[in-house]
């Protein structure tokens with residue numbers, strides 16, 4: 118029977134603090150890219166050029182139907198064969214940003230489609246130009262329903278950062294594995310990783326919920 | 341389209357140009373013909389009410405005039421100019437968005453379900469068009485909007501969001517919002533149908549006031565025969581996408597000339 122060693126936990130703590138910072142950076146950076154790319158994918162599916170719309174649609178579908186791990190490998194290992202040599206961090210952020218960008222574009226789309234048709238018609242009836250109708254009428258109403266989905270993917274991206282360990286990004290999972298290889302102790306390191314993920318995911322989900330309510334209130338759309 | 345519209349005038353001129361003219365207007369949804377070569381003129385300042393059974397195309401008439409629907413045949417003229425088309429090389433071609441926006445500024449519409457912007461206050465709803473489209477200063481837009489909110493009896497609710505207003509109150513704000521754009525034509529599509537009976541008169545009295553004090557041209561779809569009879573200059577009975585019968589309200593309601601009109605009026609009377 119293997120015994121839990123508190124001494125080891127304290128000894129490893131500094132390395133995990135450092136790795137937690139890197140994990141948060143990977144999740145935050147990846148999410149930042151995804152939020153923007155999601156908007157780009159959305160806009161490209163709404164331009165008046167059918168070829169661009171179809172190509173974007175197919176690309177988003179492709180990303181959504183293949184595993185993130187494969188996409189990370191593709192960017193990191195296949196890229197160099199076409200002369201695209203990227204550091205693990207860069208490759209990882211691009212892969213995770215594009216992957217979640219595809220999902221977020223669907224969240225945005227859902228938000229926009231949840232705005233009743235009558236809102237578009239009222240905007241038309243007071244002669245608002247299309248861009249103004251999006252900016253002033255549709256997007257503000259698409260936001261609250263999109264926040265829940267956006268929050269889920271924020272937590273999701275955080276939980277997917279361990280996949281970056283496979284290309285050598287020194288986040289939590291990678292750190293725990295390295296420690297295991299050095300010391301032959303696996304129980305404490307992996308348990309600590311689990312505890313850290315739990316300690317961050319749960320409050321994050323709670324905050325997202327609170328934020329959605331706050332936005333609804335701000336917009337005067339409290340249910 | 342150009343050839344097909346060759347027999348339509350490029351603009352309407354001379355005495356008695358109607359404010360609205362539907363000329364052989366056709367609207368289809370797939371195989372379903374909703375409006376069948378409809379002809380309808382509305383004179384400046386006239387109040388025309390459209391009645392008829394469900395699915396007869398009443399809403400479609402208003403929506404086409406508001407340019408919320410495309411047109412499959414014919415031409416609609418507003419104030420003498422084509423609305424659905426524009427003049428190019430001595431012929432009519434389908435309107436582009438600049439032409440549509442210019443013409444649309446003459447028309448305002450109120451909907452059965454109000455369609456107020458839920459994230460804006462009553463005042464914000466009214467100011468949106470004047471600020472964003474007419475480019476008025478916020479101060480001017482607010483003055484104009486407050487005047488109209490006053491007129492519809494909603495000035496004291498200026499800072500409320502729609503979710504905190506009753507249906508009748510929301511519809512009155514919606515009327516103020518449409519009027520804030522100073523349209524020449526107002527369209528009302530069953531604006532009292534979604535209201536509780538006791539608040540219907542809040543809205544009808546506003547419309548009554550508009551008829552007596554503004555020189556607006558109005559088209560109204562309603563199932564309230566009493567109200568239609570009282571305020572319309574003319575009533576059109578729609579059946580299957582065309583006008584089965586039309587005339588002054590006294591005539592049409594007292595002595596309908598067509599069997600279908602009689603049947604419809606009897607059915608409505610029984611239902612009430």
Ligand SMILES: Nc1ncnc2c1ncn2[C@@H]1O[C@H](COP(=O)(O)OP(=O)(O)OP(=O)(O)O)[C@@H](O)[C@H]1O
Pocket residue numbers: 369372374392393394395396397398399400401
């Ligand atoms: N977007 C659409 N797609 C397909 N069919 C439609 C569409 N909009 C309307 N229709 C059909 O067109 C016909 C006329 O509709 P319209 O809404 O003008 O009727 P209406 O006279 O206003 O009826 P009601 O009294 O029920 O409001 C109906 O048969 C309706 O089902």
Ligand SMILES: [Mg+2]
Pocket residue numbers: 398399400530
């Ligand atoms: Mg209707």
